[in-house]
Amino acid sequence: MSDTETHLHYRLRDEVVWVKISGRANCMVGTDFLALVNGFRELGRKQFSLDLRDCVVMDSSFLGTLAWLEQDLGTGALKHGTYAILLAHPNGRVTDLIRSLGLDEFFKLTSGPVDFPEDWIPIPPTAARSSSATCSQISLDAHEVIVRLNPANEPKFRDVMDFLREEVEREKQPKPVPPPKDKDAGSNPG
Numbered sequence: 686m687s688d689t690e691t692h693l694h695y696r697l698r699d700e701v702v703w704v705k706i707s708g709r710a711n712c713m714v715g716t717d718f719l720a721l722v723n724g725f726r727e728l729g730r731k732q733f734s735l736d737l738r739d740c741v742v743m744d745s746s747f748l749g750t751l752a753w754l755e756q757d758l759g760t761g762a763l764k765h766g767t768y769a770i771l772l773a774h775p776n777g778r779v780t781d782l783i784r785s786l787g788l789d790e791f792f793k794l795t796s797g798p799v800d801f802p803e804d805w806i807p808i809p810p811t812a813a814r815s816s817s818a819t820c821s822q823i824s825l826d827a828h829e830v831i832v833r834l835n836p837a838n839e840p841k842f843r844d845v846m847d848f849l850r851e852e853v854e855r856e857k858q859p860k861p862v863p864p865p866k867d868k869d870a871g872s873n874p875g
Contacts, residue, residue: 693717694805697725701732703802707739710779712746712820712827717811719823722754731758734771736801743779745842746820748788749827752834755791768793773801787835818856825849 691708702725704718722733733754737743751770758769771793775783783789828846832839 693721693808695721695808696802696805697730698802700730701734702730703734703736705736705739705805708741710737710740710743710747712744712750712824715747715750715823715827716816716819717808718747719750720811721808726758731769733769734773736773736799737775737779738773738801740775740779743775743782745782745786745831746824746827748782748786749829749831750823752788752791753827753830756830756834771795773799786831786838786841788831791834818853821849821852821856825853 691706691710691714693714694705694707696703696705702722704721706714706718708714710718725733735751751772755768755770768791772779772783773795775794775796780794783792783794825846828842828849832842832846
């Protein structure tokens with residue numbers, strides 16, 4: 686399944702922004718997800734629920750993006766009784782990832798009865814979804830959050846973060862400009 690086969694939908698219900706992820710939740714899809722979330726944040730929305738019934742897998746980049754969002758909204762960890770992000774009906778693989786990275790205390794996960802919205806509004810993929818530079822930066826930021834929230838993850842992601850730092854720096858370098866084509870090359874001189 687490619688990233689173009691991953692679909693995002695949203696629905697606003699009361700004060701909660703619902704986002705449905707169908708397919709793979711990764712850094713490429715994360716660009717569109719962040720654009721949607723930031724748009725609603727500018728409108729004052731601070732409560733997000735994700736419908737993960739059709740999310741087949743979530744990578745650490747997307748999970749780190751969610752963790753950053755939870756922290757950035759300033760509501761703190763669940764142990765304080767508040768949360769900004771509800772993850773509804775994640776499959777076993779997604780739940781295992783969250784728990785194995787020690788991030789389950791930062792989200793409310795539920796597999797119980799949920800009144801899911803109907804009439805979802807599709808979010809068309811943007812050009813940013815295919816930008817390797819954007820994905821590299823989002824992925825680096827996400828992994829740094831994962832390590833900050835649970836330092837035990839540092840050995841797991843050290844090499845990944847080193848690679849991503851190099852990739853981000855490489856993307857910042859100016860690209861060589863090819864020399865202009867000589868219009869007279871190959872033509873018969875007079």
